[in-house]
Amino acid sequence: MGSEAAAALLGAVRACGQDQLLRFWPQLGPGQRRALLADLATLGPAGLGEHCHRALRAWGQRRHRRDRRRLLRDALQDPPDPADRPLSARLRPLPPDALGGARRHPPHTLRRWELEGFHQIAQNRVAVLLLAGGQGTRLGVTYPKGMYSVGLPSGKTLYQLQAERIRRVEELAGQKSGSRCTVPWYIMTSEFTLGPTARFFEEHGYFGLDPSDVVMFEQRMLPAVTFDGKAILERKDKIAMAPDGNGGLYRALEDNRILEDMEQRGIQYVHVYCVDNILVKMADPVFIGFCVLRGADCGAKVVEKAYPAEPVGVVCQVDGVFQVVEYSEIGPETVQARNPDGSLVYSAGNICNHFFTRSFLETVTREFESLLQPHVAVKKVPYVDEEGNLVTPDKPNGIKMEKFVFDVFQFAKNFVAFEVLREEEFSPLKNADTADKDSPTTARRALLWQHYRWALEAGGRFPRGSPSGVSPDQDPIPGAQEPPAICEISPLVSYFGEGLATYLKDKELQSPFILDEHEAKVLAAA
Numbered sequence: 001m002g003s004e005a006a007a008a009l010l011g012a013v014r015a016c017g018q019d020q021l022l023r024f025w026p027q028l029g030p031g032q033r034r035a036l037l038a039d040l041a042t043l044g045p046a047g048l049g050e051h052c053h054r055a056l057r058a059w060g061q062r063r064h065r066r067d068r069r070r071l072l073r074d075a076l077q078d079p080p081d082p083a084d085r086p087l088s089a090r091l092r093p094l095p096p097d098a099l100g101g102a103r104r105h106p107p108h109t110l111r112r113w114e115l116e117g118f119h120q121i122a123q124n125r126v127a128v129l130l131l132a133g134g135q136g137t138r139l140g141v142t143y144p145k146g147m148y149s150v151g152l153p154s155g156k157t158l159y160q161l162q163a164e165r166i167r168r169v170e171e172l173a174g175q176k177s178g179s180r181c182t183v184p185w186y187i188m189t190s191e192f193t194l195g196p197t198a199r200f201f202e203e204h205g206y207f208g209l210d211p212s213d214v215v216m217f218e219q220r221m222l223p224a225v226t227f228d229g230k231a232i233l234e235r236k237d238k239i240a241m242a243p244d245g246n247g248g249l250y251r252a253l254e255d256n257r258i259l260e261d262m263e264q265r266g267i268q269y270v271h272v273y274c275v276d277n278i279l280v281k282m283a284d285p286v287f288i289g290f291c292v293l294r295g296a297d298c299g300a301k302v303v304e305k306a307y308p309a310e311p312v313g314v315v316c317q318v319d320g321v322f323q324v325v326e327y328s329e330i331g332p333e334t335v336q337a338r339n340p341d342g343s344l345v346y347s348a349g350n351i352c353n354h355f356f357t358r359s360f361l362e363t364v365t366r367e368f369e370s371l372l373q374p375h376v377a378v379k380k381v382p383y384v385d386e387e388g389n390l391v392t393p394d395k396p397n398g399i400k401m402e403k404f405v406f407d408v409f410q411f412a413k414n415f416v417a418f419e420v421l422r423e424e425e426f427s428p429l430k431n432a433d434t435a436d437k438d439s440p441t442t443a444r445r446a447l448l449w450q451h452y453r454w455a456l457e458a459g460g461r462f463p464r465g466s467p468s469g470v471s472p473d474q475d476p477i478p479g480a481q482e483p484p485a486i487c488e489i490s491p492l493v494s495y496f497g498e499g500l501a502t503y504l505k506d507k508e509l510q511s512p513f514i515l516d517e518h519e520a521k522v523l524a525a526a
């Protein structure tokens with residue numbers, strides 16, 4: 001960039017109120033100046049100013065909403081203006097005809113859905129899409145969350161477990177149809193996660209998958225902003241950037257022509273999921289079959305909320321439109337509301353596990369993406385202090401603007417939800433082990449409990465299994481205790497507990513017991 005253009009750019013940055021970004025300018029060497037100028041030119045001073053302004057406004061609105069909720073709660077004798085109806089009056093739970101689930105339907109119906117799902121997979125019409133662009137700040141590791149190992153006996157990482165589940169579901173669908181099939185794996189990454197994720201997959205031989213069926217692509221980044229609307233420097237010459245939320249998916253699909261890639265492969269259905277749920281059932285044939293046979297364009301798996309104030313989003317309707325509403329937005333009375341049978345009215349907890357038809361994704365990217373409203377996420381953003389030292393804050397100091405993947409439910413023509421059992425399908429890894437929930441320990445235990453149950457159901461026995469009086473049947477509070485015996489089953493042997501009797505029926509098993517492909521052969525021959 002010429003010196004005149006550079007001077008004009010710096011002037012424009014000052015004019016839009018972001019001159020704090022230039023406070024180290026006099027100390028920067030030529031290379032550092034070029035780097036900062038390049039960032040500023042890419043963002044464009046007008047775009048940067050507008051983004052900071054929007055973030056500040058959204059932050060103000062969020063605080064205002066929170067204050068209003070508090071005021072409304074405190075002033076029950078002072079009813080709200082009817083023209084400004086509170087959210088609780090606009091909410092409706094999921095209508096029963098939009099909701100399916102393992103406990104709501106007889107086994108033969110579930111089997112029909114499963115057969116349909118396998119049929120679609122066998123026809124190469126199903127892809128899985130992993131949202132892996134997040135920074136995982138709560139977990140606090142410096143590498144992508146998918147590379148994390150929660151301490152299973154096998155040492156497997158989240159990425160490896162997921163890759164093996166894909167291989168197994170391909171194998172099962174292939175066995176049923178008598179032909180080979182492929183479930184392509186699309187992985188949305190960000191500037192933070194793309195490089196290390198790509199290297200990790202290469203180093204591990206793509207965990208046995210064909211590299212051409214693993215498609216990584218990158219989402220966009222946005223500047224992080226202080227609570228008074230100033231973009232943050234993470235180095236003297238670098239603006240702190242953050243991925244634009246998992247709802248950045250729709251722009252990223254467009255930017256990277258991913259839907260065209262899907263079309264070329266003949267993909268019609270996409271199962272989208274988060275990187276951090278250790279129990280995720282990728283390309284779940286029952287869920288796929290349910291959505292397909294219901295003619296849905298958009299679907300979500302949900303779990304029953306564990307308790308009224310559990311901090312998960314609730315899938316419901318607002319003014320007749322399907323949405324995910326944060327529990328904190330719902331209001332204390334509505335959150336506690338119960339049906340005559342005692343169950344919670346708003347119980348459909350969102351687990352970021354979605355079904356989309358490709359044609360729905362095409363419509364969203366073409367027509368609706370710009371209508372998605374960014375949300376304020378308050379995060380700890382590393383920054384440089386006045387002396388130029390890097391500071392890692394111990395409490396949130398900045399705003400990131402994020403779109404949410406589920407905000408497209410409102411555009412669905414036929415939305416369905418599918419309730420699954422938490423202990424079988426949902427244990428997210430969000431926090432470090434200093435937290436008592438959603439940590440590496442709770443995730444590891446959730447998986448080991450599941451495999452322990454599967455082993456017992458298949459007829460295996462752990463003779464010295466049950467220390468400390470824990471019931472062998474049930475994990476009382478998911479992840480709260482170690483299972484009575486350690487049992488880990490490779491997804492390459494069994495994906496959802498299927499087919500285990502062949503190896504385990506009437507067998508006496510010693511904890512720790514690892515059922516991998518080699519052990520399976522030994523046991524089958526015994």
Ligand code: UTP
Pocket residue numbers: 131132133134135136137138139145188190219242243244245246247248273274275276402430
């Ligand atoms: P979270 O909301 O848990 O965020 O993401 P996170 O970034 O992983 O973790 P924290 O909040 O910083 O601790 C839920 C899912 O959405 C993905 C994440 O990778 C995870 O699978 N995600 C999140 C993206 O793909 N892109 C984003 O910009 C944000």
